[in-house]
Amino acid sequence: MEGVDYLRDERSKAQFDVETMKVAWAGSPEAFLVCDRMAKLVANDPVFEKFSKPMLGRKELFKNTLRKTAHAWKLVNDLHLTEEEAKWLRHYIDEPSYTDLQWEMFVPALEGQGTEEQKKKWVPLAKTMQIIGTYAQTELGHGSNVQGLETTATFDRQSDEFVIHSPTLTSSKWWPGGLAKVTTHAIVYARLIIDGHFYGVHGFIVQLRSLEDHSPLPGITLGDIGMKFGHGTYNTMDNGVARFDRVRIPRDQMLMRVSQVTKEGKYMKSNVPRQLGYATMVSVRQTIVSDASKALSRAVCIATRYSAIRRQFGSRDGGPETQVLDYKTQQSRLFPLVASAFAFRFASDWLKLLYTDVKQRLEVNDFSTLPEVHACTAGFKSLTTAATAEGIEECRKLCGGHGYLISSGLPELFAFYVPACTYEGENVVMLLQVARFLVKTVSDLGNKQPVGTAAYLGRASLLVQKNCVVQTAEDWLNPIAILEAFEARAARMAVGCCQRLAEFKSPEEGFAELSSDLAEASLAHCQVIVVSTFIRRLQQDIPGRGVKQALEVLCNVYALFLLHKHQGDFLATGYLTPKQASLANDQLRTLYSKVRPNAIALVDSFNHTDHYLSSVLGRYDGNVYPKLYEAALKDPLNDSDIADGIHQYVQPILKQKLHSSKL
Numbered sequence: 263m264e265g266v267d268y269l270r271d272e273r274s275k276a277q278f279d280v281e282t283m284k285v286a287w288a289g290s291p292e293a294f295l296v297c298d299r300m301a302k303l304v305a306n307d308p309v310f311e312k313f314s315k316p317m318l319g320r321k322e323l324f325k326n327t328l329r330k331t332a333h334a335w336k337l338v339n340d341l342h343l344t345e346e347e348a349k350w351l352r353h354y355i356d357e358p359s360y361t362d363l364q365w366e367m368f369v370p371a372l373e374g375q376g377t378e379e380q381k382k383k384w385v386p387l388a389k390t391m392q393i394i395g396t397y398a399q400t401e402l403g404h405g406s407n408v409q410g411l412e413t414t415a416t417f418d419r420q421s422d423e424f425v426i427h428s429p430t431l432t433s434s435k436w437w438p439g440g441l442a443k444v445t446t447h448a449i450v451y452a453r454l455i456i457d458g459h460f461y462g463v464h465g466f467i468v469q470l471r472s473l474e475d476h477s478p479l480p481g482i483t484l485g486d487i488g489m490k491f492g493h494g495t496y497n498t499m500d501n502g503v504a505r506f507d508r509v510r511i512p513r514d515q516m517l518m519r520v521s522q523v524t525k526e527g528k529y530m531k532s533n534v535p536r537q538l539g540y541a542t543m544v545s546v547r548q549t550i551v552s553d554a555s556k557a558l559s560r561a562v563c564i565a566t567r568y569s570a571i572r573r574q575f576g577s578r579d580g581g582p583e584t585q586v587l588d589y590k591t592q593q594s595r596l597f598p599l600v601a602s603a604f605a606f607r608f609a610s611d612w613l614k615l616l617y618t619d620v621k622q623r624l625e626v627n628d629f630s631t632l633p634e635v636h637a638c639t640a641g642f643k644s645l646t647t648a649a650t651a652e653g654i655e656e657c658r659k660l661c662g663g664h665g666y667l668i669s670s671g672l673p674e675l676f677a678f679y680v681p682a683c684t685y686e687g688e689n690v691v692m693l694l695q696v697a698r699f700l701v702k703t704v705s706d707l708g709n710k711q712p713v714g715t716a717a718y719l720g721r722a723s724l725l726v727q728k729n730c731v732v733q734t735a736e737d738w739l740n741p742i743a744i745l746e747a748f749e750a751r752a753a754r755m756a757v758g759c760c761q762r763l764a765e766f767k768s769p770e771e772g773f774a775e776l777s778s779d780l781a782e783a784s785l786a787h788c789q790v791i792v793v794s795t796f797i798r799r800l801q802q803d804i805p806g807r808g809v810k811q812a813l814e815v816l817c818n819v820y821a822l823f824l825l826h827k828h829q830g831d832f833l834a835t836g837y838l839t840p841k842q843a844s845l846a847n848d849q850l851r852t853l854y855s856k857v858r859p860n861a862i863a864l865v866d867s868f869n870h871t872d873h874y875l876s877s878v879l880g881r882y883d884g885n886v887y888p889k890l891y892e893a894a895l896k897d898p899l900n901d902s903d904i905a906d907g908i909h910q911y912v913q914p915i916l917k918q919k920l921h922s923s924k925l
C-alpha cells in the first residue's frame with residue numbers, strides 16, 4: 263500500500279521535537295535550510311538517479327558520473343549556487359568524482375601554498391573550472407612518507423624552468439583522483455634539486471593535458487590504476503598513474519608561499535614553517551571528520567528504521583513477534599553508533615572553528631597553534647573514520663541477511679567509506695603524529711603549561727594520583743565524573759609511555775618500540791576531546807521540547823559505551839575499580855531504555871531523503887518488504903525465466919547419460 267507510514271507508532275513515541283533536533287544536527291537554522299534545499303534538489307532530479315549504478319560496467323559508471331557532474335556544474339551556474347550550496351549539492355549527489363579533488367584539494371592547495379600573485383592567477387581559473395586539477399602527492403613506492411617521494415623537480419637556470427621527472431618506476435604518481443582521464447592540471451609534489459643539492463619536497467603546478475583536445479602533453483604518461491574495492495562506488499572515480507619524462511614548467515609554477523627559488527637559482531626560506539606545505543592535508547582531514555558523521559548517520563538511520571520493522575521470535579498466541587529493536591543486544595550495538603554520529607557531528611563543528619581560527623592566524627604568520635591543530639585533525643581523522651567504517655559494517659550485520667543486499671544501501675556505503683581509513687593519512691600513522699605531540703607536551707610539563715585541548719595534561723600529576731569517586735550507577739550521569747575518568751585514563755597512559763621512553767637509549771628507539779602503546783594513548787587523548795566537546799555543546803543553549811534531554815542521554819551513552827569498550831585501559835591504569843566499571847555498564851543499560859522510544863525520531867533528525875539513503879531497508883515510510891521484493895525483480899537476471907547460459911551449460915549436465923557405475 264502506498265502512502266502508509268509503517269513507522270508512525272514509533273514516531274508518535276518521540277519525547278522531543280524532531281524539527282528542532284534537525285536544526286541542532288545541521289548546526290544552525292540557515293545550515294538546515296541549505297542542506298534541506300540541496301537534498302531535495304538532488305532527490306527530485308532524474309539525472310541523479312542511483313538505482314541502476316550497481317548494474318553498470320566500469321566505463322559506463324565513469325561516464326555516468328561525468329554526466330552527473332556536468333549537470334551539477336550547470337545547476338551551480340544556472341541557480342547561482344554559493345560555494346557552500348555547491349558543496350552540499352556534491353554531497354547529496356553521492357558519487358566520488360574529480361570535482362572532489364578540484365574543490366577539496368586543488369583549490370585549497372593553491373590558496374594555502376601559493377603566493378598572492380600565484381593565487382591571483384590560478385584560483386579564478388580553478389574556481390570557474392577553466393582548469394581542472396588534482397593533488398598528486400602519493401607515488402607507487404611512497405604514500406605516508408612524504409619526504410621519501412622520488413619525483414624530482416630540477417631547476418634549470420638557463421631556461422628559468424623546473425624539469426619534472428619520474429626517475430624510477432616507484433616514483434610514478436599513483437592514486438590521485440581524476441588524474442587518469444579528466445584533470446588538466448595537478449599539484450605535483452616533488453623533491454626540489456638546485457645545482458645537485460636537495461631542498462626537500464615542494465608542490466609544483468603542472469599542466470597535464472591540452473586544453474584544446476584533452477590529450478596528455480608531451481613527456482607525460484597517464485592512465486587508470488585499476489578497479490577498486492566494491493563495485494559502484496569508488497569506481498566512478500578515475501584514480502590515476504602519471505609518469506613524467508623531463509617535463510618543463512616555468513619557475514613561477516612552484517608554489518612559493520613557504521619557500522622561493524629565485525631566477526638566479528637561490529633557495530630562499532620565508533619565515534613560515536615547512537609544515538605549511540602540509541596545510542592542504544590539514545584542511546581535508548577536517549572535512550573528512552565532518553563526512554564521518556554524515557556516513558555514520560546514514561548507516562544508523564537504515565539500521566534503526568529496519569530494526570523497528572523487523573520482527574523475530576517472542577510471539578505468543580499468534581500475536582506480533584518482537585521488533586528486533588527491542589532486544590538489548592541490538593540496542594547495545596546500535597545505540598552507541600547513533601550516539602557516535604552525534605558526537606562526531608559536534609566534534610567536527612568544533613574542529614571547523616579551530617581550523618578557521620588557525621587559517622586566520624596563518625594568514626598573519628602566527629603559527630603558534632599549528633602543532634595542536636595538526637594533532638587534532640590527524641587524531642580526529644583517525645578516530646572518526648575508524649569508528650565509522652566499523653560502525654557501517656556493524657549496521658550491515660544488524661540488518662541480518664538483507665543487510666548484505668546491495669538494495670540495503672549498506673555494502674556500497676561501506677565500500678565507499680572504508681578507504682577513508684587510509685587516504686589523507688593512514689590512520690595509525692596519524693595516531694603516531696598525535697603521539698609526537700603528546701610526548702612533547704608531557705616532556706615539557708616542567709617548563710610550559712599546556713593549553714587548549716592538552717590543558718588537562720597540566721593536571722597530570724594530580725590525575726595520576728586521584729581515584730574515581732563514583733559509588734552508584736547514578737553517579738555516572740555526572741559529566742564531571744565522566745570527564746575526569748577520561749582525562750585520568752589518557753593522562754596516565756601518556757605519562758606511562760613517557761616514563762618508559764626514558765628507559766631507552768634514544769627517544770627514536772623508544773618511540774619505535776612503544777609505538778603501539780603510544781597509538782593507544784593518542785586514541786585515549788582524542789576521546790577526551792570528543793567527549794568534552796559533546797559535554798560543552800550541552801552547556802550551550804539548546805532550544806526545543808526535550809531536545810537537550812535527548813542529547814544528554816546520547817552524550818552519556820557515547821561516553822559510557824567508550825568506557826565499557828576500553829575498560830581494560832581504565833582498570834589497568836588504576837583509576838577505576840572493577841565495581842565502578844560495572845556500575846558504568848549498569849547505567850549504560852538504563853540509558854538504552856531511555857533512547858528506545860526516541861530511536862526513530864533521532865534518526866529522522868538527520869533529515870536524510872530516501873534518495874540519499876538509497877536503501878529499501880531504511881525507507882522513511884518503513885515499507886520494507888514490498889520494496890525489497892520490487893528491487894529484487896529489477897535485477898537483470900530476472901529479465902527472463904530462462905537465463906543466458908542455461909541451455910548451453912546447465913542442460914547438457916542435466917541431460918547427460920551416466921553409466922550406472924558412475925552413479
Ligand SMILES: CCCCCCCCCC/C=C\CCCCCCCC(=O)SCCNC(=O)CCNC(=O)[C@H](O)C(C)(C)COP(=O)(O)OP(=O)(O)OC[C@H]1O[C@@H](n2cnc3c(N)ncnc32)[C@H](O)[C@@H]1OP(=O)(O)O
Nearest residue numbers: 356357358366406407408409537540636678685686687698
Ligand atoms: C557514496 C559516495 C559519496 C561521495 C560523496 C562525496 C563527498 C565529498 C566530500 C569529499 C571530502 C573529501 C574528499 C577527499 C577525497 C579523498 C582524497 C584523498 C587524497 C589523498 O589521500 S592526498 C595524499 C594524502 N597523504 C597523506 O596524508 C600522507 C601522510 N603523511 C604525512 O602527512 C607526513 O609525511 C607525516 C606522516 C606527517 C610525516 O611527516 P614528515 O616526514 O615531515 O615527518 P615528521 O613526522 O618528522 O614531521 C615533522 C614535523 O611536522 C609536523 N607535521 C607533520 N604534518 C603536519 C601538518 N600537516 N601540519 C603541521 N605540522 C605537521 C610533525 O608533527 C612534526 O612536528 P615535530 O617535529 O614533532 O614538532
Ligand SMILES: Cc1cc2nc3c(=O)[nH]c(=O)nc-3n(C[C@H](O)[C@H](O)[C@H](O)COP(=O)(O)OP(=O)(O)OC[C@H]3O[C@@H](n4cnc5c(N)ncnc54)[C@H](O)[C@@H]3O)c2cc1C
Nearest residue numbers: 397398399400404405406437438439681685686687688690
Ligand atoms: C581511495 C583513495 C584515494 C586516494 N586519493 C589520493 C589522491 O587524490 N592524491 C594522493 O596523492 N594520494 C591519494 N591516495 C593515496 C593515499 O593518500 C595513501 O594511500 C595514504 O596516504 C597511505 O599511504 P600508503 O598507501 O603509502 O600506505 P603505507 O604507508 O604504505 O601503509 C601500509 C602500512 O604501513 C603502516 N605504516 C606506514 N608507516 C608507518 C610508520 N611510520 N609507523 C608504523 N606503521 C607505519 C601503516 O599503518 C599501514 O598499516 C588515495 C588513496 C585511496 C585509497
